[in-house]
Amino acid sequence: MNPIEEKIREEAKRLLDEKKVDVVIGYETGTLPLQTAPCFITSSDEIDRLVWNPCCKQNLAIYVHSALSQHRESQKRVKPEDKTDKVVAVVARGCTSRSLVIHLQEKQYNREDVVIIGIPCQGYIDKNKLEAGVDGLEVIAGSIDGDAVKVETSKGKTELSLIEVTADNCLECRFCNPVIHDFMAGEAIPAYESDDEFAVVDDFAALPEAERWAYFSAEMNKCMRCYACRNICPSCYCKVCFVDQSQPEWVGAGVNPSDNQVFQIMRMFHMAGRCVDCGSCVEVCAEGVDLRKFLKKLDKDDLDLYGHRAGAELDKEAPLSTFRENDEEAFIFEPE
Amino acid sequence: MQKNPYIPAPVKVEKIITEVETKDIKTFRLTFLNQEDKDAFAYLPGQFAELSIFGKGESPIGIASSPTDPDYVEFTVQKAGVVTTALHDFEEGALMGLRGPLGNSWPLEYLKGKDIVLVGGGFAFTTIRSLIKYMLDDRHRADFGKITAVYGARNPGLLLYRDELALWQERDDIDMHVTVDKGDENWTGLEGFVPTVCQDVAPSSDNAVTLICGPPIMIRFTLPVFFDLGFSKDNIYTSLEMRMKCGIGKCGRCNVGSKYVCLDGPVFSLAELDKLTPEY
Amino acid sequence: MTTETKTEKWEPRIVALVCNWCTYAGADLAGISRLQYPPNVSLIRLPCSGRINPFYVVKALQHGVDGVLVSGCHPGECHYISGNLAARRKFAFLQNFLNYIGIEKDRAIFTWVSASEGEKFARVITEVTEKVRALGPATKLIKELDCV
C-alpha cells in the first residue's frame, strides 16, 4: 500500500467514524487488470476498498453532484423537522477539485456539503494509449512497478513506461495538486510545466480548413451517441440535456452524421470556460473519439480572450457569467 | 406475406368534439380511407391503437368507441405531448394514420353471465365507455347481468360524454352513478369522491366483476372498498398505462416484469398484477 | 432545401438573427428610406442579442442555410443594459470554435447595427451576401434526412 492510499483510508475512516460525512467517494480496484471503479464507502469497515494508483481515472466530481442533488430532491417532500443534511467526502485530484470549484461557483451545493480529500496526482493511464501500446490486444494481466507498466496479452508479456501511457491531458496538467481541499493525503508536488500546452490546438488550427473539417467529421462519425462523454462530465449536470428535449427536438435521435456533429458541437460549446481538461470524456468513449483536440480550443480561447482557467480560482467568475465593456471584439464585422 | 405492423392505415378526422370546459380533451372520430384497412381493424373494448401523425410521431391511446358502431373509431385524447398537441390543432377533414388494434381487451368472455361493476375516474373513462356501449347494444345486453357504473370527475366541466351519461342515467338496464368532487350552481347530481360513492352504491360481489380505470390515487382508495365488498383479486380488473413506442412487444420499454403492457395488457386482473413486479 | 442550393442559378440563403430594439428597427429604417439591398436574407427578430442561443446559429447551418448573420445593439446601447455584452463573449467563442472545426469564418457573421443605422444595415446585408456568395453553397454540417 502506498502512503497516499494509507492516508486516504485513515482520513476516510476518521470522517465516517466521527460521522462527519455520510459517504466517501473514492476509487476501488476493478475487476479488470489496470482498471479501477468508483466506489461509495458508507462504513469504516469498508475503507480497505479505497485505493490510489495511476489507474484511478474517473473525475469523481460528477458523483458528488449527483449524490447531493439526488439528496436535495429527496428532501423536497419531507417535513421541515424531518429534513436531513448530507455531506459527501470525495477523493479529489487537481482536475476533480476544479470541477468541484465549478459546481460551487454555479451554486450547485454549498462548500460545507463536501469534504475534499486532496491528492497530489501525476496522471493516469490513458486507455487509448495503453490499447495502442499493445496493438489493440486485450490486457490479460497488468501491474505497475515504479515507472513501468507490466502488461500481459495473448501475445506474451511486455513492459511499457508509465510516462508513455500517461494521458496527454495529465502530461500537460498545471494542476497536479487540488486547488481547494480540506485534507491533503500527501505532499504537494510540482506541476508538469508543459512548454506548449496548446500545441495540440495550434497544430490543428494550422491545417487547411478542409482538412480540419475532414478530421472533425470523421471523428464525429465514430460517435455512437451513447452519451457516456456527457454523463461522466462533471460540468454536464443539466436536469434535462438538450439532446433529450422533445419540444423542441434539438437533435435527431438517430446516428445521422449531421446530428452527431451538432450534438458534439453543442455539448462542447457548453464547456466554454467550464472544461477542466480532466480527460474523462475521452477516457469513457468506447469508440475513441478525439474530443480533447476540440475541447482544448475552448480552453485556449478562455485563457487568451478572458485570462481565465476553468475552476482554477473559486472567486474568479467564469467567462460566460460575466463580461467587460472592453472585451475583445475584433471578430465583429464592420462593413466598409 | 404478413402485413407490416409498423405501417399505419390512412384515416380521416371525420369529427372533433371538445369534451371538457378546459378544452384540452377532445374526442376524434376517425374513418378509414380504405375498406380493407377498415375490415382489418377488428377490435374489442379495452384495446388501444397508435395514433400516427407524420412529422410528429405516434401516441398510444385507448379506443373510446365500440365495435358495435362499425362506421368509425373514436379516441378521446388529452393534449399533453408532441403528438397529442398536433392532433388538437387538427381540423375536421385532416388526414392522419392509425395503427392497431393493439393489446388485449376487457375480458369479455369472462364477463359473460356475470354482474358488471364499472368504475371510472376523470379522463380514464374512455375504454369503459367503449365497454358500456358494447354491453348496452341489443346484440350483447343479454350476455351480461346487472350493470352498475360509477363515474367521477373533479367538477362537472370535466365530465366526458355528458350527453351519453344523461341517456344512460335514463335507462333501466344500467345503474349509472355520475359524481363530481365539487359541483357548481347548475349541478344537481352526486357530489363526492369515487371511492365513497362506490361504498354507498355497494354492489354485491356475488358473481360480479369490477373493472376500474382512473388516476392512481383514485384506484388506491377504491380498491379497499371492493375488497370490503368481497371482490376477490381475480374479479378486479384494471388497465395500465406505460410509455410505449412500437405497441407490439419489441421496443422494450413498457414491460412490467416479464409482461409487456402493449402486448399482454393493458388490461390485467389484480391477481395477475400481484404476480408481476410493482413497476408501473 | 439542400437540392435547391445545387441548382445552377444558386443564390445564397442567409438567416439573420437580429435584436428587436436595434437591427430590426434599422432594417425598417432601411426600408422606409428605400435603400436597396439583396433579397437573400430572412430576418428573425429576437428580443435581444443576449437571447440568441448559439444553438440557433448551428441549427440554421444544419438546416442548410449558406450563412448566418447575428446582429445586436452596439455595446453600451442594449435595451436590457448588458445583453449584448454577454452575447459578445458567447459569439467570440462560437465563431472561433466553428472556424476551428473547419467551417468557413464567413458562414457565421456577427455585427452591431443600431436603429438609426438604416444605411449601415443595407451595407451589412450587401456585403454579407457577397461574402457568402464568394464561399459558394454550404456543404458542411447539413443534415440529409435519409439514413442507412
Add this chain to the structure above:
Amino acid sequence: MEAKLIKKAALGEIVKKIAGQKPVYAPIKEGSKVHFKFLKKGESPFLDYANTVNAPKNLFFPQTETLMHYTKTARGSELVEESETNGEMVLFGVRPCDVRSFKLLDMVFDQKKYSDPYYVDKRERTTIIALACRQPPYSTCFCTSVGGHPAQADGADILISELDDDYLVEFLSPKGEKLVKLFGDLKAADDQALSRKKELSDEAVAAIKSHIPATEIKTWLDNNFEHPFWDSIHQGCLACGTCTYLCPTCHCFDIRDEAQGDDGIRLRAWDSCMYSIYSLETSGHNPRPGQKQRWRQRLMHKFKYFVDNYDAISCVGCGRCVMSCPVNTDIRKIVNDIAQLN
C-alpha cells in the same frame, strides 16, 4: 452437410471473392479497433481479431433505420410507396457467441403474431459465416455459462474452424451450400481433420476461465425484486448505455419522426433501458425513476424476464459490456454476488 478443408492463407482471398459478388459485412481493423463493417471493393477482412467492438446485430438491426417515408400532399401527409430491396448479403467472421445472439433476437423479432419485417427481411437474405474460437478471444469470455460454446455455432450457415495449417469449412445449411462454389475447388475433410476439430474445440472450452452461475440465480431473481442488494450495484453507473449499445442481444429501440420541408421519415433508433427518459411518461411519471431501477431492469431482463418468456438467457457471454464499461461495472461480478446471496 459438407465439410471441406482450405489452406489458411486462402481464406482472405475467398472472402474478397465473395465480396466481389455480394455485399459482405466483416471485421475490419481501423487504428487499434476492429469493427464489423461492409467490405469495400478490394478490401480484405481482418482475420487476426479477437472479436469486434460492435456486435454484428447492427447488420439486421441497425442503430438507425428508416421505417417509412412520407410526403405532404394536398390531402395531408401520406406514405410514399417503397420498392422492396432483396439482395443477398454475407455476414462473415461471426464468433459463435454472436451467432447465438441471432437466435435470441429471432425470438423477439420473428414472432407469429407480430413479425418485424425490417429485421426478418435482412436476416433471411443473409448468409452467416461463423468463425469458431480456437482460443477464447478474451479473458472475460463466458459463453459456456450462458448456453454457448466457443467452437459450435448453431444458427450459422457456414462454420469455419481453425485447425493447424488449414481451416475446416462446414456447410451447415442450404443457404451455406449455395456458397460452396465461391470457396473454390476444396479438398473434402477427412476423419483426421474432424477429430482434430473436436480436440481443439474441447481445448477451447477448457480454456474459458470466466464462469458465472447464470441459470442458478433465476430463483433468487424470481423472489427478490425488492432486496437491499439492488441499492448498491448501480452507484458508479453513468447511465451511458454503452453496455446496451454494444450488447449483441439488447434490442430496445425508439421510434421518431423527422421532417424536412414537406418530406419526412419515421425512423427507429436504438434506445437503452439505462436512460432516464426511456420509460418517462408524458405525464411526468416514471415507473423506473432512478438508476437503481434501471440497472435492476437490465439484469432482470437478461436473466429472468427473457427466460420467463422465451426459456433462454438473453446474454451470450461475449464480454463486450464488461470490457467497455467506462466505470468497470462487471455483470459477471454482479451475477456472482447474487449467487452468494442465494
